[in-house]
Amino acid sequence: MFLYVCLGTRDPARARAFYDTVLGSLGISRCPVEQDGFGEWSGWGHYERDGAEQLALWLCPPFDGGLATPGNGVMLALKAQTLEAVQAFYRAALENGGSCEGPPGWRPQYNADFYAAYVRDPDGNKLAAVCRGIWPPQSTP
Numbered sequence: 001m002f003l004y005v006c007l008g009t010r011d012p013a014r015a016r017a018f019y020d021t022v023l024g025s026l027g028i029s030r031c032p033v034e035q036d037g038f039g040e041w042s043g044w045g046h047y048e049r050d051g052a053e054q055l056a057l058w059l060c061p062p063f064d065g066g067l068a069t070p071g072n073g074v075m076l077a078l079k080a081q082t083l084e085a086v087q088a089f090y091r092a093a094l095e096n097g098g099s100c101e102g103p104p105g106w107r108p109q110y111n112a113d114f115y116a117a118y119v120r121d122p123d124g125n126k127l128a129a130v131c132r133g134i135w136p137p138q139s140t141p
Contacts, residue, residue, distance in 0.1 A: 006058040007125045008068030012040040015059045018096045025088040026080055031056055070124035077128040083115050089129035090117035097122040106136050
């Protein structure tokens with residue numbers, strides 16, 4: 001369904017440092033692109049054949065030159081393979097300028113196997129790391 005998602009940033013260098021570490025905790029690396037034509041853009045995820053095949057998260061200053069601001073109600077949820085990856089994501093975010101929007105834990109209001117952590121990046125964009133398919137103690141599918 002999605003080709004890519006783009007979030008605005010006021011500070012591309014700070015965003016790169018934050019996302020390299022935070023997404024790295026989930027096993028997601030920066031897209032291998034040449035800077036020609038990308039300017040201050042940075043991307044993470046899958047990017048092949050000059051973008052003809054991609055599933056990526058991109059960060060850049062807004063095209064209109066205005067201030068990058070987070071959207072009210074906008075959140076990007078990222079898949080985590082393990083509970084430990086969710087915890088590592090959360091720690092990495094807080095250690096690299098992010099803020100807490102909900103510590104790692106079970107969210108049974110969404111589903112019995114829904115384990116997540118919620119953070120904001122240094123620009124205020126809301127992110128989640130979610131692990132599904134692992135059941136909490138004393139719970140069965």
